[in-house]
Amino acid sequence: MDALTRYLRLDQPGADPYFTLLLALVPLLIILGVVFRRSRRLPYPPGPKGLPIIGNMLMLDQMTHRGLAGLAKKYGGLLHLRMGFVHMVAVQSAEHARQVLQVKDNVFSNRPATIAITYLTYDRADMAFAHYGPFWRQMRKICVIRVFSRKRAESWRSVREEVDKMVGEVARSLGSPVNVGELVFKLTMDITYRAAFGASAKEGRDEFIGILQEFSKLFGAFNISDFIPYLGRVDPQGIQARLVKARQSLDKFIDYIIDDHMEKKRRKDATRGGDEDTDDTDMVDDLLAFYSEEAKLNSESDDLQNSIKLTKDNIKAIIMDVMFGGTETVASAIEWVLAELMRSPEDLKRVQKELADVVGIDRRVEEEDFDKLTFLRCAIKETLRLHPPIPLLLHETAEDSEISGYFIPKKTRVMINAWAIGRDPASWDDPDTFRPSRFLNENAPDFKGSNFEFIPFGSGRRSCPGMQLGLYGLEYAVANLLHCFTWELPDGMKPADMDTNDVFGLTAPRATRLVAVPTPRLLRAVY
Numbered sequence: 001m002d003a004l005t006r007y008l009r010l011d012q013p014g015a016d017p018y019f020t021l022l023l024a025l026v027p028l029l030i031i032l033g034v035v036f037r038r039s040r041r042l043p044y045p046p047g048p049k050g051l052p053i054i055g056n057m058l059m060l061d062q063m064t065h066r067g068l069a070g071l072a073k074k075y076g077g078l079l080h081l082r083m084g085f086v087h088m089v090a091v092q093s094a095e096h097a098r099q100v101l102q103v104k105d106n107v108f109s110n111r112p113a114t115i116a117i118t119y120l121t122y123d124r125a126d127m128a129f130a131h132y133g134p135f136w137r138q139m140r141k142i143c144v145i146r147v148f149s150r151k152r153a154e155s156w157r158s159v160r161e162e163v164d165k166m167v168g169e170v171a172r173s174l175g176s177p178v179n180v181g182e183l184v185f186k187l188t189m190d191i192t193y194r195a196a197f198g199a200s201a202k203e204g205r206d207e208f209i210g211i212l213q214e215f216s217k218l219f220g221a222f223n224i225s226d227f228i229p230y231l232g233r234v235d236p237q238g239i240q241a242r243l244v245k246a247r248q249s250l251d252k253f254i255d256y257i258i259d260d261h262m263e264k265k266r267r268k269d270a271t272r273g274g275d276e277d278t279d280d281t282d283m284v285d286d287l288l289a290f291y292s293e294e295a296k297l298n299s300e301s302d303d304l305q306n307s308i309k310l311t312k313d314n315i316k317a318i319i320m321d322v323m324f325g326g327t328e329t330v331a332s333a334i335e336w337v338l339a340e341l342m343r344s345p346e347d348l349k350r351v352q353k354e355l356a357d358v359v360g361i362d363r364r365v366e367e368e369d370f371d372k373l374t375f376l377r378c379a380i381k382e383t384l385r386l387h388p389p390i391p392l393l394l395h396e397t398a399e400d401s402e403i404s405g406y407f408i409p410k411k412t413r414v415m416i417n418a419w420a421i422g423r424d425p426a427s428w429d430d431p432d433t434f435r436p437s438r439f440l441n442e443n444a445p446d447f448k449g450s451n452f453e454f455i456p457f458g459s460g461r462r463s464c465p466g467m468q469l470g471l472y473g474l475e476y477a478v479a480n481l482l483h484c485f486t487w488e489l490p491d492g493m494k495p496a497d498m499d500t501n502d503v504f505g506l507t508a509p510r511a512t513r514l515v516a517v518p519t520p521r522l523l524r525a526v527y
């Protein structure tokens, strides 16, 4: 007791014993608070035990939609893993998806970004990788109005004209095997490229595909520095040099296109005395309207235009969002619909009969027919259930949170497994079977975002802004390919022999490309 009195200096003349005692208690209370909070903190969701420092890094090969779905069988619909210093949570049931995408969406709406993604998106200057917040909100508004809106008639026209070209190409290959996978990837690439840069930019297309492919590889590359940040300076895999080279190629390519568009606009303005441009514009033109100082001055009353000023980096990053968001997703969906229907001849027959009844064999399918093509739409939905083009939706928590009594720390990478959720036996009968007729039931879930057992386009704040355009391309292409041609498997292959595996990346296309032989179904004059 003497020692304590001396330590607290209560024996000093003039010492206020209460004040001194209080001073001594403060640190003690803080320590007790921390200890108490730790012991009171909720547990992490269940998951396999990791090793010190590296955590579950040895399970890297299971970080796919199929691998995680396998782990869900053991650990349930909410799974915790730790990769190095990064917490990861997989969400694999409809109810947990609702918690994350609706109930607590304000906490779960950030995006995780690797070192590669941050660098290649000009430090998240785009919409898809921007964190949830005012910048993302403004970017999304601009994109919804300028890039994805149905009013951008040019994008919708690109779909129709490029599908027409594709039908012509198939009509020239009648009776021979056609690589449908490559055909539809080229189709969606051409649609998006044209919608973004305009019909006249065709020459650079192949160079641009090369740039996109390197971006895609870098996006997907495993970089140990993402999980153990101290290794960032060492860069043991030499990724930094590849990133710099890839972004320089993109800069060179798009800077030229942007400058060319600006020059054209200047020339048009000069000849028309600044009259409003009535020609069709591409996405670069539309985004440039926000970029140009002049547009800003001319529309000072418009709050949205004044609240954010796009830079060239924003334009480049948004264009990349559109290229990545709109190309492989739609292509893989078209290929899967055709493949699933070819594996299920009765359903294929029914779709084609519906097309013949609604459209007839003397003309091509038009947009006005879509509402009457009920079974075709069911087949598309059933394909999106079994093969959501983006199988894992990637989100990140903005702060500490709690789901179903489990602790989810700030900055956790959240993987919402749309693939596993669409095949969950708790929500779907006979979940692995392709059965379009299940969507004929008027109570069947829809993909608009309020039925969490079916979320191919996500749900809530970060859901897909390109859904309408994507669905339009998907319906237009599938309806035309199935209405115009009968498709047979090559070399006597049986439907049951078809491969149903996928490859995991940003999207999950078929592991082997669909190859099929077309023959005509319509009157000759229609092709």
Ligand code: HEM
Pocket: 127, 128, 129, 140, 321, 322, 325, 326, 327, 329, 330, 333, 388, 389, 390, 393, 394, 395, 455, 456, 457, 458, 459, 461, 462, 463, 464, 465, 466, 467, 469, 470, 471, 474
């Ligand atoms: C069948 C076609 C498509 C499917 C299945 C699809 C699916 C998705 C999904 C699942 C997400 C993420 C949702 C989330 O994280 O919660 C997403 C986001 C996004 N999609 Fe799509 N998409 C399609 C077509 C398109 C098209 C055609 C475009 C552009 C032209 C596009 C642009 C985007 C963008 C920019 C985002 C990011 C939105 C944000 O982070 O705020 N998508 N899409």
